[in-house]
Amino acid sequence: MLTLIFSTICSVIAGLGIALFIKMQRLKELTDKVFTLNASLEEMDEQAKLIIRTDIELNKTQEELDKKITGLSTLQKLSQEISTTLEESQIFKKIGNAYLEELGFEKSSAFLWNSLAREFHLYLSLGYNESESLKIKNTVNAEKDYYLDLMHGGKTASSVFIPKGFLAKEKICRLFQVNEFIICPIIPQEGNPGFIFVGTQNIETRITEGEREIITILANQIGQTLDNARLFEKTWRSQQELEIKVEERTHQLTQALEEVKKISKRKSDFISSVSHEIRTPLTSIKGYAAILLASKLGALPEEIRSRLEKINRHSDELVHMVNDLLDISRIESGKMEIRKETLSLKTIADKIADLFSEQFKIKNISFGINIPNDCHEIFADRSQIERVFINLVGNALKFTPQNGKIDIDANCANKIIQINIKDTGFGIPLDAQESIFEEFFRVDNTINQEVKGTGLGLTLVKHIIEAHQGKIWVKSKVGEGSTFSFTLKASE
Ligand code: ADP
Numbered sequence: 001m002l003t004l005i006f007s008t009i010c011s012v013i014a015g016l017g018i019a020l021f022i023k024m025q026r027l028k029e030l031t032d033k034v035f036t037l038n039a040s041l042e043e044m045d046e047q048a049k050l051i052i053r054t055d056i057e058l059n060k061t062q063e064e065l066d067k068k069i070t071g072l073s074t075l076q077k078l079s080q081e082i083s084t085t086l087e088e089s090q091i092f093k094k095i096g097n098a099y100l101e102e103l104g105f106e107k108s109s110a111f112l113w114n115s116l117a118r119e120f121h122l123y124l125s126l127g128y129n130e131s132e133s134l135k136i137k138n139t140v141n142a143e144k145d146y147y148l149d150l151m152h153g154g155k156t157a158s159s160v161f162i163p164k165g166f167l168a169k170e171k172i173c174r175l176f177q178v179n180e181f182i183i184c185p186i187i188p189q190e191g192n193p194g195f196i197f198v199g200t201q202n203i204e205t206r207i208t209e210g211e212r213e214i215i216t217i218l219a220n221q222i223g224q225t226l227d228n229a230r231l232f233e234k235t236w237r238s239q240q241e242l243e244i245k246v247e248e249r250t251h252q253l254t255q256a257l258e259e260v261k262k263i264s265k266r267k268s269d270f271i272s273s274v275s276h277e278i279r280t281p282l283t284s285i286k287g288y289a290a291i292l293l294a295s296k297l298g299a300l301p302e303e304i305r306s307r308l309e310k311i312n313r314h315s316d317e318l319v320h321m322v323n324d325l326l327d328i329s330r331i332e333s334g335k336m337e338i339r340k341e342t343l344s345l346k347t348i349a350d351k352i353a354d355l356f357s358e359q360f361k362i363k364n365i366s367f368g369i370n371i372p373n374d375c376h377e378i379f380a381d382r383s384q385i386e387r388v389f390i391n392l393v394g395n396a397l398k399f400t401p402q403n404g405k406i407d408i409d410a411n412c413a414n415k416i417i418q419i420n421i422k423d424t425g426f427g428i429p430l431d432a433q434e435s436i437f438e439e440f441f442r443v444d445n446t447i448n449q450e451v452k453g454t455g456l457g458l459t460l461v462k463h464i465i466e467a468h469q470g471k472i473w474v475k476s477k478v479g480e481g482s483t484f485s486f487t488l489k490a491s492e
Helices: 002-083 088-093 097-102 130-142 144-153 169-176 209-293 302-332 345-355 357-362 382-398 446-450 457-467
Strands: 107-114 119-126 180-186 194-200 340-344 366-370 377-381 405-413 416-423 472-477 481-489
Touching: 002 097, 002 209, 088 119, 088 209, 107 130, 107 144, 119 130, 119 144, 119 194, 130 144, 130 169, 144 180, 144 194, 169 180, 169 194, 180 209, 194 209, 209 302, 302 457, 340 345, 340 382, 345 357, 345 366, 345 382, 345 405, 377 382, 377 481, 382 405, 382 416, 382 457, 382 481, 457 472, 457 481
Parallel strands: 366 405
Antiparallel strands: 107 119, 107 194, 180 194, 340 377, 405 416, 416 481, 472 481
């Protein structure tokens, strides 16, 4: 019985042992699982922390990016605003509160160095009242050497970066009443440099690299605009000076012209009255000579006749000269009446050929006319234009030696006809070519000593052509000949 009980107990104990063992096994398994779970939980926790950290970082970057974009667009607007400004004082006025606040700064100052006064001048002061601005200006000037060094170093200082040797952050913050700031040099190519200060009182704001870059770009832009303004002012000033000079000169010239006109009128009046005075006795001399030559007062001995003929010839020349003088003064004073009509150049040229035919024959000069059909109708005063031809062809004849050649030709363009009278005469030296149209000018050479003349013919011709709104000029080479050219309006 005992044995049975013992064996039963034994078997119960064995059963319990097995059950315990199984439970132990199960417990171990469970403990292992809990451990693994704990490890995964920790891992997950780490990952969650990482995600949160990354999210914060991302948000920060996004914020900075947004700030940078706002900064850049504000900078663009501001640059546009100031780059069109050409007055130094206006440049800083354009940098208004709104722009700087958009950039995140409520306080701002800008200084330019005045090398004559050897001090900084305050050009911009935003966020400060008058006495604060004055205090800032005075303190900056008291510590000017630091700011000058900063400008010459060309580096941007900020609350996160203070160049070596520059003022301490706290000092600047105190002076400009800010918590964070940027100070950037303004360096134009010409003229005085300066610097711009921007800052904020916001204790949460930290100056970023992007903000430093934006303010540096703004300072460069101000430097360039200052250069443009100075260049513009320089150009504007010299233009003003030039205008004043031109005005003064014009005034002087107008006065001189008035004087010349007065003198010229006096001269014309004098020539005109003298010519009139001479013409009356000349007519009597010519009249008496003609009566005597006609033997109306009895036959004349040959000696007296030849002298009388001389008197007659010289009187003719004098009358001719007096008439030319009178005509010149009439044209000069605008008293010569010009009666314009349609004329044929061909007809005038033929008339001239006829007039000088004897002289051409005597000197064996060939005379050619080449006037195209579509270039021969002019609108001018007949008797005046005939005098032009007579004078020019007469001169060509006078100054062309035996067996020479004289040609008249014409060409036209834009309702203007150009007439050329060309000879193979002695030619005119270059230095005399400008003067031959002046009154009484005759080239000083042996030919002119033999050939008679007054030096009035070309003056009269020029006056007549100009009274017809034409131009006259000469091209000549000594020993080869001369070409006198003039223009007249073609008939409509
Ligand atoms: P004049 O013939 O009475 O001397 P003009 O005024 O007609 O006065 O001419 C001025 C001067 O121009 C002449 O003296 C002469 O020296 C020069 N001249 C004019 N026409 C010619 C020409 N065709 N060839 C050479 N010289 C000329």
